[in-house]
Amino acid sequence: MSNPSDKIHQVLSNVRDPETGRTLDKTNQILSVEATEEAAAVKIGLTSHSAPIKDEFESNVSERIAAVLPQAKVEIEIEEFDRPPVPIGQIGLTAKSVIAVGSGKGGVGKSTVAASIALSLSKSGAKVGLMDADVYGPSVPQLLGLGGRPEVINSKIQPIYHGKMPVMSMGFLVEEDQAVIWRGPMLHGSISQFLRDTYWGSLDYLIIDLPPGTGDVALTLSQLVPLTGAVVVCTPQQVALLDAIKAIAMFRKTKIPILGMVENMSGFTCPDTGKVYEIFGKGGAREKAEETNVPFLGELPINIQMRQQSDEGNLASALDDPICAAAIDKIVRALARKVGDEAAAVPTGAALPVL
Numbered sequence: 178m179s180n181p182s183d184k185i186h187q188v189l190s191n192v193r194d195p196e197t198g199r200t201l202d203k204t205n206q207i208l209s210v211e212a213t214e215e216a217a218a219v220k221i222g223l224t225s226h227s228a229p230i231k232d233e234f235e236s237n238v239s240e241r242i243a244a245v246l247p248q249a250k251v252e253i254e255i256e257e258f259d260r261p262p263v264p265i266g267q268i269g270l271t272a273k274s275v276i277a278v279g280s281g282k283g284g285v286g287k288s289t290v291a292a293s294i295a296l297s298l299s300k301s302g303a304k305v306g307l308m309d310a311d312v313y314g315p316s317v318p319q320l321l322g323l324g325g326r327p328e329v330i331n332s333k334i335q336p337i338y339h340g341k342m343p344v345m346s347m348g349f350l351v352e353e354d355q356a357v358i359w360r361g362p363m364l365h366g367s368i369s370q371f372l373r374d375t376y377w378g379s380l381d382y383l384i385i386d387l388p389p390g391t392g393d394v395a396l397t398l399s400q401l402v403p404l405t406g407a408v409v410v411c412t413p414q415q416v417a418l419l420d421a422i423k424a425i426a427m428f429r430k431t432k433i434p435i436l437g438m439v440e441n442m443s444g445f446t447c448p449d450t451g452k453v454y455e456i457f458g459k460g461g462a463r464e465k466a467e468e469t470n471v472p473f474l475g476e477l478p479i480n481i482q483m484r485q486q487s488d489e490g491n492l493a494s495a496l497d498d499p500i501c502a503a504a505i506d507k508i509v510r511a512l513a514r515k516v517g518d519e520a521a522a523v524p525t526g527a528a529l530p531v532l
């Protein structure tokens with residue numbers, strides 16, 4: 178019969194790193210194992226990329242150890258482990274996961290969802306950047322209350338920071354009341370400049386807010402860097418869902434993996450009575466996700482504060498609202514898990530470092 182430490186090592190040899198989807202690196206990630214039949218203490222290194230799902234990783238490992246050492250009190254300690262991103266694409270972007278948030282339709286809350294996902298990932302401890310790829314109608318600066326002109330230092334555009342999070346948007350480069358009238362090639366140029374020439378630093382996640390409509394920007398992006406995938410945002414009513422189906426077809430055509438669908442504005446809880454009104458219906462996106470074989474990441478209800486605080490440039494504080502925060506947290510966790518699954522599906526020897 179193997180001793181308690183061996184049993185734990187055996188368990189850990191089957192645990193996957195949530196970032197790479199591969200087994201944990203014995204030398205750098207299994208930092209210490211001390212165990213008797215009565216007590217087990219394990220120290221594991223995880224990257225900040227896994228921060229959004231660190232707690233569920235911890236309880237999963239704890240349960241698996243408890244299954245082989247049923248008498249033991251199990252303690253898991255997670256330490257941050259640094260695995261720098263491998264530069265990707267022809268432009269050498271240093272981001273581990275590049276996620277575009279889009280939909281076929283305007284006004285369904287893409288920017289709100291993109292910025293909320295970025296804020297929530299960042300709050301969990303991940304290194305996050307937010308790029309507003311809507312050059313004609315940038316709304317990220319407004320949502321986050323950011324302004325100022327990016328400086329250029331050493332031929333890199335310095336982003337504007339929301340806390341620790343670098344943000345880049347056309348909104349920082351043109352006056353608010355000026356229209357940006359550009360032809361296709363200039364659009365392509367500005368998107369590649371944002372991606373290539375911005376000083377993003379080393380990122381776990383780069384979240385990209387796509388403009389509404391056709392796939393120009395998605396196509397441009399996918400030519401510059403391999404996107405980890407796209408999140409499709411839609412509202413529950415039929416007209417919006419039809420556009421979401423088009424967006425799914427567009428991402429599939431441009432070979433951008435679809436990480437999942439988010440239903441926004443699903444249901445409204447009346448603050449006076451607590452009664453729930455399904456203003457645009459509910460569950461439509463979940464059904465369409467199933468029909469089209471796309472994961473459903475979660476739903477975000479209509480929230481008056483979210484709209485008010487976004488208008489005031491303070492989306493971040495709308496996420497202090499427990500209902501909003503829980504909804505976004507669920508979406509972000511589902512997304513982080515899905516990213517790990519996608520990474521695991523990359524054949525050995527490809528872009529990912531093999532552990």
Ligand SMILES: Nc1ncnc2c1ncn2[C@@H]1O[C@H](COP(=O)(O)OP(=O)(O)OP(=O)(O)O)[C@@H](O)[C@H]1O
Nearest residue numbers: 283284285286287288289389442478479480484487
């Ligand atoms: N869950 C929500 N609850 C309340 N208001 C919301 C919610 N989601 C978005 N909104 C509001 O809806 C409006 C449109 O949102 P947003 O700008 O994020 O949409 P969009 O899809 O990015 O639009 P566009 O197509 O113009 O880029 C904003 O006023 C925003 O505050």
Ligand SMILES: [Mg+2]
Nearest residue numbers: 287288311316
């Ligand atoms: Mg938008």
